[in-house]
Amino acid sequence: MEQNPNTARILIITCLLLILGQAATDNDRDFKMCGIWRHGTASRTLKSELNTGCEKIEISANESTLFVRGSITAKCTQSTSFDLESNSLQNQSHFCVFWEPLLDLLIVDVNRKNYTLCKSHGLQENCCTDLSLDKQDTAALYGIVNGSTHGDIIKNDVMKMYNFKGDVISCKEKFCDEVRKIPRGANMIEEVVMKSNTTGRLDLPCAQSTIIEMEEGFTGLNFTLPATKAMPPYMIPSVYLPPCLKSFSRTKPKVVCTYYKNKKLFQGASNSTILDDIVGLSVENEIIKNLPEPVRIKFHHSALPANYTRRCVSWDTRRDNEEKWRYDGCDTVKIDNTETECHCNHLTYFAILVQVEHKTTVRHLKALTFITAVGCAVSLVSCLVLFYWLCKRRRGKKNQTSLVHRGLVVAIFLLCLLFILTGALANIGKEVVCKITGSLLHYALLSTLCWMAMEVFHTFLLIRKVFDTTLPTWIFYLVGFGLPVLLVSILLLTEHIYEVDIYGERKIVPSDDVGNPYRMCWMLENKESLLAHYIINVGLLAVVVSSGAVMLFLVVREIRNRPDWKKVHVAFLSIWGLTCLFGTTWGLGFLDFGPMSEAILFLFCIINSLQGFFLMLRYYALERMKKKDRSFSDGSSSGSSKQQMLQTHEKS
Numbered sequence: 001m002e003q004n005p006n007t008a009r010i011l012i013i014t015c016l017l018l019i020l021g022q023a024a025t026d027n028d029r030d031f032k033m034c035g036i037w038r039h040g041t042a043s044r045t046l047k048s049e050l051n052t053g054c055e056k057i058e059i060s061a062n063e064s065t066l067f068v069r070g071s072i073t074a075k076c077t078q079s080t081s082f083d084l085e086s087n088s089l090q091n092q093s094h095f096c097v098f099w100e101p102l103l104d105l106l107i108v109d110v111n112r113k114n115y116t117l118c119k120s121h122g123l124q125e126n127c128c129t130d131l132s133l134d135k136q137d138t139a140a141l142y143g144i145v146n147g148s149t150h151g152d153i154i155k156n157d158v159m160k161m162y163n164f165k166g167d168v169i170s171c172k173e174k175f176c177d178e179v180r181k182i183p184r185g186a187n188m189i190e191e192v193v194m195k196s197n198t199t200g201r202l203d204l205p206c207a208q209s210t211i212i213e214m215e216e217g218f219t220g221l222n223f224t225l226p227a228t229k230a231m232p233p234y235m236i237p238s239v240y241l242p243p244c245l246k247s248f249s250r251t252k253p254k255v256v257c258t259y260y261k262n263k264k265l266f267q268g269a270s271n272s273t274i275l276d277d278i279v280g281l282s283v284e285n286e287i288i289k290n291l292p293e294p295v296r297i298k299f300h301h302s303a304l305p306a307n308y309t310r311r312c313v314s315w316d317t318r319r320d321n322e323e324k325w326r327y328d329g330c331d332t333v334k335i336d337n338t339e340t341e342c343h344c345n346h347l348t349y350f351a352i353l354v355q356v357e358h359k360t361t362v363r364h365l366k367a368l369t370f371i372t373a374v375g376c377a378v379s380l381v382s383c384l385v386l387f388y389w390l391c392k393r394r395r396g397k398k399n400q401t402s403l404v405h406r407g408l409v410v411a412i413f414l415l416c417l418l419f420i421l422t423g424a425l426a427n428i429g430k431e432v433v434c435k436i437t438g439s440l441l442h443y444a445l446l447s448t449l450c451w452m453a454m455e456v457f458h459t460f461l462l463i464r465k466v467f468d469t470t471l472p473t474w475i476f477y478l479v480g481f482g483l484p485v486l487l488v489s490i491l492l493l494t495e496h497i498y499e500v501d502i503y504g505e506r507k508i509v510p511s512d513d514v515g516n517p518y519r520m521c522w523m524l525e526n527k528e529s530l531l532a533h534y535i536i537n538v539g540l541l542a543v544v545v546s547s548g549a550v551m552l553f554l555v556v557r558e559i560r561n562r563p564d565w566k567k568v569h570v571a572f573l574s575i576w577g578l579t580c581l582f583g584t585t586w587g588l589g590f591l592d593f594g595p596m597s598e599a600i601l602f603l604f605c606i607i608n609s610l611q612g613f614f615l616m617l618r619y620y621a622l623e624r625m626k627k628k629d630r631s632f633s634d635g636s637s638s639g640s641s642k643q644q645m646l647q648t649h650e651k652s
Ligand SMILES: *[C@@H]1O[C@H](CO)[C@@H](O)[C@H](O)[C@H]1NC(C)=O
Pocket: 061, 062, 063, 064, 065, 067
């Protein structure tokens, strides 16, 4: 009578399971039967009698014995008997029987204590599972109360025994099917592999594992993952385990290294593609991170187009609630076009994420580099000529003006020279060379900016006549050549102390030939470099430009009312405009190539590279005006004020 509602319930559950499909049958493979053993208060034993095969398993209980008997195992043929702790007051015990056919593992838990009746020895190909209720016997007083499978009560009555019969299935296949459907399938594979109590190689249709026991005195290990039929051996990832993995554990910990063939176990990589190989690494019962020496995983893959980037990524499925690949903790070492090595300081799942490179490309890069090179060459010659002129006119009272001019000429000369050389030096391919070149180029740029600032300041002093006497010469040298040394040294020290890269090879990708980027040695594009760039370069440029503007304003306000203003203001403004134009563009050219339109980009390149030439033109124009001026009025006070005015033009 009581059976009917129960049967109905089981029917309903079965239907539900069928409707919900395989998602709900997760635990079908493993068997778990629990109940309450009503027993006597005298001594008790747990007995088992196991045989290979796939017939049935019988769980019975009487006053003194809990008995598990059956032929369901793959390897165990044994009878065992455990004496259970007895307590005279206790007349019932909670128990569960766990059967994990994939592992061939049979465990009985009595009052929260586990007894292993059949030990695991690797993963089984075919196994006895899908255990279903067969016969059962009622009892009067002692036996099993509230017997249940997977939490569903079979009977509330006291039963003498339950009998289940099984079916043989290919349990590796089934396991892989299950694993593919759950979000953390990969973790389940690792757990099962860990529990399998084997070392060496384990094969599953969805993954291959290598289990390594780290003995005492483990000194690191190189190994290649097991080859598969589908993959030629040279395509299989290889792994290096550093010795420091061992120190995290006490006894002989096992490392499981799993090679997943099925990317579906790792969904979540949205736009970008994961290359086929995924390698999982874990150490028994440990979460390993911040390794002093990284694990290295070498992936082999097909050649990637040049406009794709590859990066090593990892996915900690145990910790991350959000399912995604992370970039941190792994360095990507591109060995060649078809080999990539990942250096990671923690253990989890690793792969290579391939993304279409979002690097901005520059159109007409060839033309631009050509123009720049020609412009720089012209500038170099101009600088030499100008320097010669300045030295020739050195004697005389304009000593200090000439000094500032010469400083600027030297700085621009250096800048142009290094700019021409940087391409060639970057192609040498030595990191150190590129670092040095990059820092020297940066030094030249900073020095140019500093000398420009000094031109502004010096002219301002002359016009306002703040000091009658001139400043000591060393101050100019200190600011023009010394300050940049300080700034670059600070960056180099930062590089050294914090182990960040600031200078190095930078690639500018032409849009028509992405595989053949233009290399130059300059500041990199990472966070630290950008920060340094914004603080130092942009900051200095801003100081030069804004102080120039302020001083110009002050000067113009002062001399506007002088009688000779009208005569020269056209020349004044045009020369000043020219000065402004080239004075600021060098810096702007370094700001960014990205968002500028092509026409502007061309203009920048032309103007920038011709700086030395413009400097010479400006100097020549000034000299001519001064000469004309001198022939007009002979060193009168108005003449000298005009001269001062003309010097204002030397703002940059
Ligand atoms: C309980 O069952 C075991 C095994 O079936 C048997 O050996 C034992 O004699 C039984 N004990 C009692 C009191 O019936």
